[in-house]
Amino acid sequence: MTSATPPDKDWFIFKGDRQVHAEAIADKLPDPPRWRDFAKQHEQDTEKRVTKKERRGATFHPSQEELEMVNAALYLRRPLLITGKPGTGKTSLAYAVAYELDLGEVLYWPITSRSTLKDGLYSYDAIGRIQDFQLRGKKEDRIGKYIRLGALGTAFIPSDKPRVLLIDEIDKSDIDLPNDLLHIFEDGEFTIPELERIDGEKTIEVRTADRDEFESAYQPTYQVPQGRIRCKQFPLVILTSNNEREFLPAFLRRCLRLDIKDPDFDRLKLIVTTQFGDEELAAAANQLIKDFEKLRDSGEFITSDQLLNAVQMIVKEKVPEGIRDRLLRALDK
Numbered sequence: 001m002t003s004a005t006p007p008d009k010d011w012f013i014f015k016g017d018r019q020v021h022a023e024a025i026a027d028k029l030p031d032p033p034r035w036r037d038f039a040k041q042h043e044q045d046t047e048k049r050v051t052k053k054e055r056r057g058a059t060f061h062p063s064q065e066e067l068e069m070v071n072a073a074l075y076l077r078r079p080l081l082i083t084g085k086p087g088t089g090k091t092s093l094a095y096a097v098a099y100e101l102d103l104g105e106v107l108y109w110p111i112t113s114r115s116t117l118k119d120g121l122y123s124y125d126a127i128g129r130i131q132d133f134q135l136r137g138k139k140e141d142r143i144g145k146y147i148r149l150g151a152l153g154t155a156f157i158p159s160d161k162p163r164v165l166l167i168d169e170i171d172k173s174d175i176d177l178p179n180d181l182l183h184i185f186e187d188g189e190f191t192i193p194e195l196e197r198i199d200g201e202k203t204i205e206v207r208t209a210d211r212d213e214f215e216s217a218y219q220p221t222y223q224v225p226q227g228r229i230r231c232k233q234f235p236l237v238i239l240t241s242n243n244e245r246e247f248l249p250a251f252l253r254r255c256l257r258l259d260i261k262d263p264d265f266d267r268l269k270l271i272v273t274t275q276f277g278d279e280e281l282a283a284a285a286n287q288l289i290k291d292f293e294k295l296r297d298s299g300e301f302i303t304s305d306q307l308l309n310a311v312q313m314i315v316k317e318k319v320p321e322g323i324r325d326r327l328l329r330a331l332d333k
Helices: 024-028 038-048 052-057 064-076 090-101 117-121 126-136 151-155 177-187 249-253 265-276 279-284 286-297 304-316 321-327
Strands: 080-083 107-110 122-124 147-149 164-168 189-191 203-207 221-225 228-230 236-241 256-259
Touching: 052 090, 064 080, 064 090, 064 236, 064 256, 080 090, 090 164, 090 236, 107 151, 117 122, 117 151, 117 177, 151 164, 177 189, 177 249, 221 228, 265 279, 265 286, 265 304, 279 286, 279 304, 286 304, 304 321
Parallel strands: 080 236, 080 256, 107 164, 147 203, 164 236
Antiparallel strands: 122 147, 189 228, 203 221
16 A cells, blocks of 8 residues: 655655556646746737747846946947856847837847857758759759858848847857857858859849748848848847857957846846736745845855746745755756
């Protein structure tokens, strides 16, 4: 016989007793946190034509310093390099700007150690073109069908408003990429060699990185004139870094710089209130917020995501606080 579940574990859905509980999910699993409710997000996005930009941007509260530096980047047409710990809102700031100024969906380019400038500008499916040629037995003359602009390339398509380009975790890149970007940022244009070589055609249609049909700025294709794309409005380029490496002075000199600090108690409470949509719940989480702030200020590497997890479980779901330390566990241990 399996002993009954102890009272302090009544909240368990998975009990570990090696018995089948077919009804457990339907009977006990509560609704997910608002920011993890993908079914509702999809339903609302479709019904209200809400984009990712609107969902993320509408809940972000920038600080005075963040407002100043974003506006300086807009005025000066300079890239903004944002540093700070993970979870401090570096990427959310880009979505907030795009949302408030109605600049279209954020063009997102996540960086890895293998990323190159060409990856951001465009991709050319030469193999697919050859395969089509072999299958059809004739030359495939629609080369634009095999070219897709990347996030960086799409950001430079001429438009009346600047696009928001988020280059995420630039500190993970190869040492050459930041300096390669400088040429694009200084020139405001680039060429696609595969299109430059074509004679007799002034423009060729290629696909872009735009994917959200709900956007007024949605532009799934673009007619490239003579293989060259030249911006009309320089994009708002936001580069994020977790301070995993140093950048060369030539790169830093051409960027505006913003270091996002850890949020204080008032801002943490505002984050909790916004994410849960419940001021009473946020007030009930005061002690948990103070505990989080104390842990973080003592040198523990923890993020606001962990705070939200703890508030969801302890304050909203009223799970016994024994789980608190596991939810607020330092990430660097």
